[in-house]
Structure formats: C-alpha cells, structure tokens
Amino acid sequence: MVIEMVNPYDVAVHQFDEAAERLGLSQAMRAILRKPKRELIVNFPVRMDNGDVEMFTGYRVQHNINRGPAKGGIRYSPAVSLDEVRALAMWMTWKCAVVDIPFGGAKGGVICDPHLMSSAELERMTRRYTTEISLLIGPDSDIPAPDMNTNPQIMGWIMDTYSMHRGYSVPAVTTGKPLAIGGSEGRLEATARGVQVVTREAIRDKGWQPENCSVVVQGFGNVGGIAARLLHEMGCKVVGISDISGGLYNPNGIDVPAAMRHSRRNGSLKGYAEADAVSNTELLELPCDILIPAALENQLTERNAPRIKARLIVEAANGPTTNEADAILNDMGVTLIPDILANAGGVTVSYFEWVQDLQRFFWAEDEINNRLEMIMKRSYKAVKTKADEQEVNMRMGAYLLAVARVAEATEIRGVYP
Structure with a gap:
C-alpha cells in the first residue's frame, strides 16, 4: 500500500484551521479546539507465552467532550504513534458532530504487532492496557470500540476487565462487543x-x-x-x-x-x-x-x-x-x-449499542439498520446542502457543519472556572 510519511495530526489540524477561518471562530475557540483535552501515555509489562516479560506502550487521547462522553476506537499496530492517535481523536470529534450524536472524540492504541502474538498474549496485553487506561474510560466518560486489528473479542476482554474492577458488569463501557455480552445487532456491518x-x-x-x-x-x-x-x-x-x-x-x-x-x-x-x-x-x-x-x-x-x-x-x-x-x-x-x-456508520451504531446497554433493552436488526439509514441520509443531505450554500467541496461542508456544532457547545458551556 502507498503510505507516505505525512503526520496525520498535521493533516487534521490543517483541516480544522481551514474550517475555523471560514467560520470566523475567535482566537480563544481556535485555541481550545485545536488541542486534545487529555492525553494518557502508558508503559506496561506483559508476560509472554515463553515466560519473558515485554514492555508495551499504549495511548488514550480525548480530543473534546463538550457534546458528550468521549467515543473512539482502539487500534493495535506497530505504526501506532501519539500524533496518529491525536489525529484520529480529533476526527472522531467531528465525525460524531457531523451525524449529530451526543459524543465527543477519543482514540486509543498500543504499539504492537498482533499478528505475531498468540491469543493468550493478546488477552494479557489487552487486560493490562485496559487497567492502565481505566483512569479515563467508563460508560459515562469514554467508551472504546474496535479499530484496526481489534475486534469484538478484544472489546469483550476490555469490558470484562473494567467490570472486574467495579465488581459488577458494565456492558456500556465498550461498543462493538459480542452479542452475548451486550453487543448490538448490525454493529459488525x-x-x-x-x-x-x-x-x-x-x-x-x-x-x-x-x-x-x-x-x-x-x-x-x-x-x-x-x-x-x-x-x-x-x-x-x-x-x-x-x-x-x-x-x-x-x-x-x-x-x-x-x-x-x-x-x-x-x-x-x-x-x-x-x-x-x-x-x-x-x-x-x-x-x-x-x-x-x-x-x-x-x-x-x-x-x-x-x-x-x-x-x-x-x-x-x-x-x-x-x-x-x-x-x-x-x-x-x-x-x-x-x-x-x-465512515460514520460505525460510531452511529456504536451509539445505538451504548443506548441499548444503558437501558438494558435491545432492538431488532431491522430497526437498527433503518435508524442508521435515516441518520446517514440526513447527514449526507446536511453536508451537501452546506457545501452548496457555501460553494465549497464536501469535506469543507462537513467540517463547517461539525466544527460549528462543537464550537456552539463549547461556547454555551464556557471556560471553567
């Protein structure tokens, strides 16, 4: 695959800056929305199958939580970097705002090659990483989901580890889980x-x-x-x-x-x-x-x-x-x-899964797919209308819509204290 050494965070900030300029955002608002709210770097040991102990580095970044709890996937890859996770967290903020669901943006990752690890090693690494980032994650604060090289089983391990710390099951702490432990119909597709x-x-x-x-x-x-x-x-x-x-x-x-x-x-x-x-x-x-x-x-x-x-x-x-x-x-x-x-369909149905877990009431797959279609059609139309009104392309139309929504929430909430 063609992969050039372009810093993804530079790309994300450039896209934001262009939208902020067109929207005429204040200096204060630009300063707030340009930077992630929280960045956690964790270094932790994992015992491998051969008895050796290896150190792993993981990240969890929350970009903005003014519209709701942080939401974003966790990826396992040798190429994971802090700037990549920062960029992905920022994109998640705008993605949730584009489809108008009440989440902010987050992302996480561990530097590793999961293809070279056994299932037992992956489980031990996942559970230790979960413990390290449990300072941030929770059903009301930050809800992880699958991303590159992670899957429903890994979300199940994260949910179980977090639940063990609490002493009771907390299915709403992750989305993209297996159906048997609170996952949602339709999430995989x-x-x-x-x-x-x-x-x-x-x-x-x-x-x-x-x-x-x-x-x-x-x-x-x-x-x-x-x-x-x-x-x-x-x-x-x-x-x-x-x-x-x-x-x-x-x-x-x-x-x-x-x-x-x-x-x-x-x-x-x-x-x-x-x-x-x-x-x-x-x-x-x-x-x-x-x-x-x-x-x-x-x-x-x-x-x-x-x-x-x-x-x-x-x-x-x-x-x-x-x-x-x-x-x-x-x-x-x-x-x-x-x-x-x-690609906002994934986080949209993750939102549905989170709501179902909190209510302990689950919907049929047809209902989920119909709700997803309604939101995606509505969001596409809103972006297209904004792009046509402002005589810009679809990317800028989406950014103008998303950044304005996040900026409005930030303005209303104000600067604490």
Missing part, C-alpha cells in the same frame, strides 16, 4: 452500511445508475469487504479489490461473494483466479467511476492524485487523503465524500 448509503445518495445526486457504475475498493476487511459486497448487491460492478497481499482487477466485474469465500478459506485474496493481480499502488489508479479507500491513512497523495481516474471518492478509511491530494482532486473536479461523514 455498520461502517460499511454507512459507506453504502452515502455512496448511493451521491450516485443519485449525480444522476447515475448503480448498474452503470464501476467501483474499486482498497481494503477487504470488515469495512472494505462488506462495502464491496453491499455495493455489488446494489447492482454496481466491482472491478477492483485488495487486501494486504495485493490487489485484483477484472474490468468485467468481480464476483464479490466468491472472492470473500476465497479470502476466508485462504486467509487472503492472493491466488483468486477470476481476476488479474495488481499492486495496491496500481489499484488506486485503475479506471473506475467510484474509488473507495478502506485501508490506511495517506493513500491518496500529491504523487498519485493526478493519476486517479475515479469521478467519485468515498473515504471509508480514516484520513486516506493528504491535504495536497485533496487540493489536486478538487481541481480535477472529483467529488469526494470525506471520512468524517462516509
């Missing part, structure tokens, strides 16, 4: 379903027909794989997909369910015979109508942006487009649906 909804709305706005749209999806995990399947079911022709092993291209269309079965059977897309192998770099530049980056940040840069052929880009990943690429794509007339809108 939520991010991808949100991507599908905003893509469908954009297709309608452009007067396109799904069956005439070719789609390339970078990333074939829980977001990219399910988004590819949902768009395939909608009638779009998915011509390109990829995972960590590389990409696949078939201009006549890929049978997405068959590719998913191959991936589950073999552990990756590698060797799938019904499409030609391409690199992840080549994948982004394939001829298509719609490009969906659903992998890592910094995938669309000033180097490859001029060669992008898609006319619509939907950011299923967080921060896949650098500021320089944004400007190039905008000048090329490419419509881009930003991450803080496009």
Whole structure:
C-alpha cells in the first residue's frame, strides 16, 4: 500500500484551521479546539507465552467532550504513534458532530504487532492496557470500540476487565462487543452500511445508475469487504479489490461473494483466479467511476492524485487523503465524500449499542439498520446542502457543519472556572 510519511495530526489540524477561518471562530475557540483535552501515555509489562516479560506502550487521547462522553476506537499496530492517535481523536470529534450524536472524540492504541502474538498474549496485553487506561474510560466518560486489528473479542476482554474492577458488569463501557455480552445487532456491518448509503445518495445526486457504475475498493476487511459486497448487491460492478497481499482487477466485474469465500478459506485474496493481480499502488489508479479507500491513512497523495481516474471518492478509511491530494482532486473536479461523514456508520451504531446497554433493552436488526439509514441520509443531505450554500467541496461542508456544532457547545458551556 502507498503510505507516505505525512503526520496525520498535521493533516487534521490543517483541516480544522481551514474550517475555523471560514467560520470566523475567535482566537480563544481556535485555541481550545485545536488541542486534545487529555492525553494518557502508558508503559506496561506483559508476560509472554515463553515466560519473558515485554514492555508495551499504549495511548488514550480525548480530543473534546463538550457534546458528550468521549467515543473512539482502539487500534493495535506497530505504526501506532501519539500524533496518529491525536489525529484520529480529533476526527472522531467531528465525525460524531457531523451525524449529530451526543459524543465527543477519543482514540486509543498500543504499539504492537498482533499478528505475531498468540491469543493468550493478546488477552494479557489487552487486560493490562485496559487497567492502565481505566483512569479515563467508563460508560459515562469514554467508551472504546474496535479499530484496526481489534475486534469484538478484544472489546469483550476490555469490558470484562473494567467490570472486574467495579465488581459488577458494565456492558456500556465498550461498543462493538459480542452479542452475548451486550453487543448490538448490525454493529459488525455498520461502517460499511454507512459507506453504502452515502455512496448511493451521491450516485443519485449525480444522476447515475448503480448498474452503470464501476467501483474499486482498497481494503477487504470488515469495512472494505462488506462495502464491496453491499455495493455489488446494489447492482454496481466491482472491478477492483485488495487486501494486504495485493490487489485484483477484472474490468468485467468481480464476483464479490466468491472472492470473500476465497479470502476466508485462504486467509487472503492472493491466488483468486477470476481476476488479474495488481499492486495496491496500481489499484488506486485503475479506471473506475467510484474509488473507495478502506485501508490506511495517506493513500491518496500529491504523487498519485493526478493519476486517479475515479469521478467519485468515498473515504471509508480514516484520513486516506493528504491535504495536497485533496487540493489536486478538487481541481480535477472529483467529488469526494470525506471520512468524517462516509465512515460514520460505525460510531452511529456504536451509539445505538451504548443506548441499548444503558437501558438494558435491545432492538431488532431491522430497526437498527433503518435508524442508521435515516441518520446517514440526513447527514449526507446536511453536508451537501452546506457545501452548496457555501460553494465549497464536501469535506469543507462537513467540517463547517461539525466544527460549528462543537464550537456552539463549547461556547454555551464556557471556560471553567
């Protein structure tokens, strides 16, 4: 995958500064919203299966909590850094505000390679990390969720560890949990379903027909794989997909369910015979109508942006487009649906899960999907209207909407003491 050394926090702050300037925010408001509220760095030991003790470094950052408890995922990766977590926390603040749910933004991570760790090692590391960040997390203060290389089982371990400290079960401390311990129907597909909804709305706005749209999806995990399947079911022709092993291209269309079965059977897309192998770099530049980056940040840069052929880009990943690429794509007339809108389906259904856990009352999957669709359609329309009114692109429209909502809450609450 194309990953350039761009500091994601610099990208996030630049995006905020541009919106703040257009909104005419005061110096005081800019100073408050530019900085995370809290940053916790923890270094902790974990006993490995061979008896050795290794030290791990983890982070939990809360960017802003003026609209409600902090909300944001936890990722496990060798590439985790404090600035990455800061950026992701800031984006979560705007994401929750765009879809108008009562959360602030947070994010967490541990520097590790989970692929080199056993399940027992992952559990011990997760439980110790949870204990270290239990200063911050809680059902009324900061609610973690899955992110890169974390899953419902890891959320279950976090929930159980936190509950052990309290002496009673606290299911609302995490979202994205297994159903058996308070998880929500529809949560696993939520991010991808949100991507599908905003893509469908954009297709309608452009007067396109799904069956005439070719789609390339970078990333074939829980977001990219399910988004590819949902768009395939909608009638779009998915011509390109990829995972960590590389990409696949078939201009006549890929049978997405068959590719998913191959991936589950073999552990990756590698060797799938019904499409030609391409690199992840080549994948982004394939001829298509719609490009969906659903992998890592910094995938669309000033180097490859001029060669992008898609006319619509939907950011299923967080921060896949650098500021320089944004400007190039905008000048090329490419419509881009930003991450803080496009992938907000996950946090929206996380909100539903949190509400269900607090009430001890659970909804049917149809109700959850219907509520998600309503919120994503409403949010897409609000962003599009704002962008058209202000004669700006969709990213700036989303930022103007989100930053204004957070600034209003901050202004009303005032500066303590």
